Amino acid sequence: MKNTIQSQDQVFWYLKRSAANVLREDVHADVAIIGGGMAGLTAAQAFLKKGKKVILLEAFYCGAGASGKSSGFITPNGELGISDFTHLFGKQAACTIWKRITSGMQHIKDNIDQYALDCEYMKQDSLYVASKQRDVKRLMGEHTALQEFGYASRYMQKNELQAVLGAHGYYGGITYPDTFGINAYAYCQAMKDILIQQGVAICEETPVLAVHQQSIDTLHAKVTADRIVVCADRFMPTLSMLKQQIYHVQTFILMSQPLTDAQIQMIFPHNNYMVWDTELVYNYYRLHGNRLLLGGGSVLNTYNTYETHNSRYMYNKLTRYFKKKFPQLTLQFEHIWPGLIGISKDIAPIMGADKENSSIYYIGAAAGLPVAASLALYAADHIVDGADDLKNYFSPYRAFPIGGVAQSLMGDKLSFAVSNVLKMDLI
Numbered sequence: 001m002k003n004t005i006q007s008q009d010q011v012f013w014y015l016k017r018s019a020a021n022v023l024r025e026d027v028h029a030d031v032a033i034i035g036g037g038m039a040g041l042t043a044a045q046a047f048l049k050k051g052k053k054v055i056l057l058e059a060f061y062c063g064a065g066a067s068g069k070s071s072g073f074i075t076p077n078g079e080l081g082i083s084d085f086t087h088l089f090g091k092q093a094a095c096t097i098w099k100r101i102t103s104g105m106q107h108i109k110d111n112i113d114q115y116a117l118d119c120e121y122m123k124q125d126s127l128y129v130a131s132k133q134r135d136v137k138r139l140m141g142e143h144t145a146l147q148e149f150g151y152a153s154r155y156m157q158k159n160e161l162q163a164v165l166g167a168h169g170y171y172g173g174i175t176y177p178d179t180f181g182i183n184a185y186a187y188c189q190a191m192k193d194i195l196i197q198q199g200v201a202i203c204e205e206t207p208v209l210a211v212h213q214q215s216i217d218t219l220h221a222k223v224t225a226d227r228i229v230v231c232a233d234r235f236m237p238t239l240s241m242l243k244q245q246i247y248h249v250q251t252f253i254l255m256s257q258p259l260t261d262a263q264i265q266m267i268f269p270h271n272n273y274m275v276w277d278t279e280l281v282y283n284y285y286r287l288h289g290n291r292l293l294l295g296g297g298s299v300l301n302t303y304n305t306y307e308t309h310n311s312r313y314m315y316n317k318l319t320r321y322f323k324k325k326f327p328q329l330t331l332q333f334e335h336i337w338p339g340l341i342g343i344s345k346d347i348a349p350i351m352g353a354d355k356e357n358s359s360i361y362y363i364g365a366a367a368g369l370p371v372a373a374s375l376a377l378y379a380a381d382h383i384v385d386g387a388d389d390l391k392n393y394f395s396p397y398r399a400f401p402i403g404g405v406a407q408s409l410m411g412d413k414l415s416f417a418v419s420n421v422l423k424m425d426l427i
């Protein structure tokens with residue numbers, strides 16, 4: 001049938017959930033963490049390793065936010081590549097930041113190996129492809145920067161690319177190794193169980209209602225803590241935190257029916273890659289088991305206030321993209337879901353202490369699972385051991401392209417859209 005959605009609007013990952021442990025009694029901890037996504041769970045693990053008594057409070061269930069809806073590309077490129085960090089902060093800083101981000105990736109991989117996590121790990125090299133001839137320059141910039149910093153990267157011209165990806169209409173690509181795909185919802189749920197066994201108190205279905213100096217109000221009980229680490233990402237403004245600094249962008253995922261070996265071979269003749277393109281609102285795809293996960297967005301709904309469910313427009317847009325790139329294949333997509341990613345106005349993450357209450361520390365707008373993990377590891381290194389190698393880059397109170405009165409007049413949606421576009425152009 002033409003022009004109808006033939007997918008159910010449902011996050012493919014949400015197949016099983018364990019019962020929640022709701023916080024019902026007042027409790028004290030050294031560190032209280034708000035949010036059970038990649039940032040919160042990694043922070044809980046990191047503080048526990050440093051000998052702290054940790055409690056994690058999650059409004060719904062671990063992975064309920066962006067982490068558990070994500071496409072699970074574990075690659076150091078979130079919204080920003082190494083060349084973007086170089087433009088923003090200079091070479092030395094980019095090198096430090098990239099090291100931290102790759103350590104976030106390594107942390108995820110180490111957990112998968114050490115605890116044999118059942119999170120559908122798939123080793124997949126990254127493949128960043130140029131949608132237009134003029135975008136090849138951008139790829140070359142990233143390739144050169146990766147090589148300069150000692151990371152493996154290979155540039156492929158159009159004809160070379162066609163040998164490794166059965167797609168039409170890309171003008172070149174760079175690949176790099178040591179990246180992988182996961183079901184990040186399963187990862188969050190599995191890490192929740194591990195951390196509970198190790199002694200972290202994890203309370204799901206326990207929304208935080210208010211945060212004060214060293215105390216937190218939840219629905220049924222109060223938590224007191226020496227440190228409060230807020231890992232609620234795009235939800236922070238609902239707690240009246242960083243309202244001007246954090247908003248969100250929307251992206252959509254389609255999950256296909258299982259593919260035959262022959263169909264997989266038509267997409268990835270040799271290696272199976274995690275692919276994304278250079279469109280302003282980029283498209284991405286990878287194999288998840290034997291299904292194809294296809295994601296992307298549109299300038300029309302990127303900055304929507306709420307998630308757009310049952311979007312026929314996005315179903316048609318993404319399936320058209322797939323058909324254009326792989327005209328030889330006809331796939332049925334069984335699931336579609338939207339997700340909102342926390343983002344700052346200059347696209348770089350946000351991390352640091354509250355300016356009025358130094359017991360509160362923010363981690364947000366990571367715009368990438370490895371980035372979220374790396375910031376959480378850094379937060380523990382910083383708060384417990386005094387590490388300060390990232391202190392100059394991601395302050396919530398840095399200067400942004402638009403803020404203050406201008407933002408109040410323009411509204412958050414427009415302020416973030418304009419700031420992000422300005423920043424993309426500058427990068």
Ligand SMILES: Cc1cc2nc3c(=O)[nH]c(=O)nc-3n(C[C@H](O)[C@H](O)[C@H](O)COP(=O)(O)OP(=O)(O)OC[C@H]3O[C@@H](n4cnc5c(N)ncnc54)[C@H](O)[C@@H]3O)c2cc1C
Nearest residue numbers: 035037038039059065066067070071072073208339368369
């Ligand atoms: C569709 C989609 C695809 C993506 N694909 C990728 C990808 O392939 N690779 C990649 O690296 N990144 C991807 N991202 C981005 C990535 O998922 C996020 O940047 C990352 O997960 C952020 O992690 P986080 O822990 O900071 O936030 P979240 O995962 O959003 O966690 C925040 C948590 O806080 C909880 N919370 C909110 N308010 C409260 C409250 N009041 N009390 C208690 N808890 C609260 C939420 O329920 C949530 O669980 C994707 C995102 C989306 C939406």
